[in-house]
């Protein structure tokens with residue numbers, strides 16, 4: 001039953017129920033999660049803000065179509081396990097998405113309430129429901145259809161690969177994930193830091209897949225150890241979800257110096273290789289006192305906040321446009337500012353200077369003027385002549401985006417790719433130019449989001465299921 005009082009705007013709290021957090025002066029010295037999540041009371045309070053719209057616009061903003069008003073209603077009524085069951089119908093990784101999805105640009109942007117007040121905290125409620133399931137014995141293993149006798153390979157264990165594997169396993173297919181790294185999870189484990197997304201959450205979700213019978217083969221690099229053609233000799237279908245993890249550099253002088261990292265390398269050393277748990281893990285990483293980070297996206301924020309946590313006294317984020325143009329989530333920008341990351345905006349690095357012994361010493365920058373709108377709809381930055389200045393640093397992290405990993409496209413001759421080496425796949429089905437081979441996630445779309453990668457994996461799984469059930473005789477064991 002939907003309570004009458006929630007159907008009117010008059011008695012709605014205008015602001016989201018705040019979520020408890022570690023204070024900035026404490027959290028900037030540790031890797032524990034920043035946001036602590038709602039208690040049942042806070043969650044039910046926030047759930048009461050939902051209008052339970054007849055035409056819920058929030059759902060149109062969700063790339064995987066989570067039944068948002070229905071799960072919120074369950075929370076409001078205190079039926080938390082029913083809430084998570086509803087979410088799981090559409091989203092395999094609610095504990096992950098509740099934490100890292102850019103809800104402000106998706107479901108919450110569309111929320112009716114947002115026209116007048118702050119949107120309902122849909123992400124916070126999703127996270128709450130998922131965390132409740134964790135505290136009650138972990139995520140449940142879903143029902144699985146009768147075995148089909150068909151075998152599918154999934155290349156890559158990021159959100160797209162996990163979502164695809166989950167859907168295929170639910171349909172009764174045998175699924176083997178081949179993951180190049182020594183831990184499964186893709187960016188969720190090697191990129192996004194522990195203080196935003198604890199690794200235990202990702203591994204608990206992967207455990208569910210294993211309980212469903214999915215095999216995860218680690219250190220298994222497609223394109224190096226075997227080709228896609230060879231995969232198709234052993235499997236009836238294949239999904240490629242290898243992501244866009246190739247670091248990009250700026251091509252400026254001094255990028256080769258010791259102490260200059262790509263954000264990928266820096267975050268991988270810290271997260272996947274656990275450098276933050278020194279001395280338990282002895283992965284080397286430069287713990288600079290003064291660190292510069294180039295870029296303004298989520299990756300740059302993660303790198304800057306990580307550098308603080310491993311001991312930097314001064315972290316400066318250098319971005320060529322102004323604050324409103326920062327592509328990172330607002331919440332992450334605010335968290336970085338609260339933790340004392342300095343922002344040098346409308347500024348561009350032009351040269352990295354060394355000490356004569358190949359060690360980084362400073363960054364030469366130039367101030368930028370924001371002019372007319374460019375093709376991205378943002379004001380294009382132009383250097384201001386004579387505005388050069390130098391920032392002394394011990395380390396620099398380049399976080400200016402990534403490209404497609406070319407290993408698979410190079411080794412699969414018949415796969416069609418665009419000029420940037422992204423795989424060309426049908427938007428609705430993920431079908432590629434090779435029969436039985438599908439693709440999705442960042443390797444198709446370019447760097448995007450966790451939820452869009454999962455959407456790509458899910459769509460492909462649906463098409464793969466149809467393909468497997470219609471046309472393919474099973475590959476002999």
Ligand code: FAD
Pocket residue numbers: 100101102155156157158159160161178179180181184185186187188191192220221222223224241242243244245267298299302405407408440441442443447448449450451453
């Ligand atoms: P990935 O997650 O990149 O996974 C690909 C997997 O394939 C990896 O495990 C890789 O090792 C494996 N692989 C690659 N090549 C091979 C091969 N040849 N053989 C076998 N395995 C292979 N998105 C958000 O929504 N919110 C955020 O807050 C957010 N923050 C981010 C922070 C960082 C630091 C980064 C880097 C990204 C962030 N993103 C965020 C983006 C998001 O994580 C990605 O869009 C998403 O992970 C893409 O999923 P995917 O499955 O396509 O690829």
Ligand code: SF4
Pocket residue numbers: 049050051052053056057058059068069110111112113120122
């Ligand atoms: Fe609730 Fe907002 Fe969705 Fe309406 S649009 S059902 S208020 S979350």
